[in-house]
Amino acid sequence: MPLSSLIDDLFDDLSRPGMPWQIGSIAACMLVGWLVARLVRAWSSRRPGHEGSLHTGVASFTHVMAPLLVVGLLSLAQFLLAKYRFHTNIVKVAIPIFWSLGVIRLVFYLLRRVFARRGPLDESFVTLEKIVALVVWVAVVLYITGMWPDIFDFLDSYTLKYGPKKSSQVSLADLLQGIVTVAVLLMLALWAGTSLEERLMGMTALHSSLRAALARVSRAVLIVGAVLLSLNLVGIDLTVLSVFGGALGVGLGLGMQRIASNYVSGFIILLERSLSIGDMISVTNFTGKVTQINTRYTVLQGLDGVETVVPNEMLISGTVQNQSLSNRRVRASTKITVAYGSDLDVVMPLLIAQAVGTPRVLEEPAPGCSLSRFGPEGYELDLGFWIADPENGQGGVVSEINKKIYALVQSGDIKLAYPSVDTRLLDSHIASIVARITQPGADSGPVSN
Template sequence: MPLQQLLADLLGDIPKPAILWQALAIVVCVAAGWGLGRLIHRSWLENHQHTGLIGLGMGSFGRVLSPLLMVAFLLVTRAAMADHRSVHLLDVAVPLASSLAVIRTFFYLLRRVFARRGQLGEALQTFEKIFALIVWLGVALHITGVLPDVLSFFESKYLPIGKYKLKLSDMVEGIVSIVVLLMLALWAGAALEERLMRVDRMHSSLKVVLARMSRAVLILVAVLFSLSLAGLDLTVLSVFGGALGVGLGLGMQRIASNYVSGFIILLERSLTIGDPVTIDKYSGRVVRINTRYTVLRGADGTQTLLPNEMLITGVVQNQSTFNRNVRATTRLIVSYDSDLAIVMPLLEAQPRGVARVLEAPAPNVLLNAFGADGYELEVGFWLADPENGQGGPISDVNQKIYALVQAGTIKLGYPSMDTRLLDAHIASVVARTPSQA
């Protein structure tokens, strides 16, 4: 068998100096390929501009230049040593190094085109490690000659599923095709989304809905195509479709409602990313609209995940639809001894000059009521950036009013009680009480 022959050849080379020469040659080839690749890549980047098609191509090719040089050096060394020494160890090293070079080249190009950053790039790196392990395992089986036996084993075994029997090789082929096609669908979806987000003339909501729908369609097509490649009859999915419909009708109503509401929001463009909104007791800026929920960032930096159903069935205050200006107010009670002809213009001037307060519409002061303790006044002013909160300007205006109170310019009203009736009652009681001699 090839495995026994390979082991016998390697064991036969161990007592001989040939095994040491081969090991030394492998170490030298690996070091030379890695060092020369790094040197060429660094020299090109230092002496050439990183623009243009040639610069982009060299920048990409430099990443995989080292493993390719390792393979080239190993091939030249094996050819040079074949006439004089045994090269069994090099026969093992060459295909392993070649598979490494192929994997590095293939996955780097995919990552460069589709997933250069983000969560998809991390998922691609994980998939690269798994795929590299599978390829290396296949190369090892091929070198040892065990690969035909493994393939025949998978071809001869069947997995019983109800009254059907599924060949084990078909199941493995289906799993592999599903994984590969799903990854390709995700990469294509990410590339399409990136291109859509660069289109300036398209509305942001339309970009998002097109990206979501295209990714869902690509995943669905990839799954159906991979199942058909595996030889699975797609009519069996009708049972799954019926079960899914029953599940949506019984236990997934709210989830389905949120997904449908998300597409309605994106298509209607009633909300867009960046809008300052108020929904129920939540206020903030819309930072992301997903198909199931919407992310709202408050003025204090906290993020709230709101189900899309709330945005469809509830009342939404969108400050950016027509007019972004929002009126902020602060209230105070001044003494009845105050002259409103002087106090009201004085209070009206306090918001002027405060950061974020608009000059037009101008601040104003309203006399809301005649309270038990004094005049109830409301100082109102307008803000153009409600997404940043109202607490800062209100605090600044209150501090300026406080300075007027401390200076005695404005007198605040204090709780008071008219005690004249009580005093008269006490006097009458004292008059009727006989004096104690």
């Protein structure tokens, strides 16, 4: 049996004088691989301009680099030991073990870079990683024990039919190889698309919409290329995709119009640059800052932190108010009613002075104050000013100016208007009632209202 022969070879190596060389070679390769990975991680952290996601990716990849370096060094050690007539059975067992560790860490690295960039990992993602690790370790055990060829022959002998012709059949081994090939190439394409998107988003010289469009197109091209390449490697004739294309066209015509419309609208938004990341927009009942422009939807973050997912079709077919399309300056205002009799030539410059110098208020255009109308209680004044960061809202700067105006009211420099009530009729009515009660011989009949 292969397992028994493997055990016999290992015990035979333990009794030979070359065993310490094998153990020492494995320990030295592990130490060198770990030290090199640590040095690369420290070097990447000290390099200027490599902070953020790129530095995080390099630091994470060093965990993959360590076992791969160990595998390379063990292969070199196996060659040297065999050259000097030493047995290498222990080294042969160690190489697939470190290979499996490198594969597991590589899969984890790719999965985390693609799917776990925007938040903490959930339980399902951790479960997926455990399943991948279990599959890899089982495959390594089968390989080391020599059982893998027998299992592969069994899978290759079991065929599945998928058509009326006799040639329309595929072995279970080919099917599993095809699934693994598609999964690996698709994962590599997603990782390459994610890395390219990070690099493009860091190029501040390009317009944000152009960067997003290039990132979306490059990811789509990589995914389609990976699928076509994997199907070709598996042996599937690409002409069968014509049938799939016809079915997809029927599906788009029957039930996927809105999805296709959202995708097309997303590319239109990115290419024509009607919206950019960071713009403050209002669409239907939603107002917020554009934080993401995806191919199917756009994410708006309101001033209260709530995020709204808006389908791209709404941004194309509906009316969108963009506060920073061609000019980021937005006018804000606060209203105040001063009492009649106030000297407007004094009050209005005083109000303008409160807006000047307030944080976020622009010097040009300068703040201004206007007389809106003559209200029932007093003069209604409008104090207007301009800000250049509408994504931060207007409430904070309006509050600061109102507090300055409140200080003027407290000091008596400005007199606010108060609602007035005409009490003359009520006062005369009460006076007549009191006179009738207090006069001698007054009528003691009922008092009418």
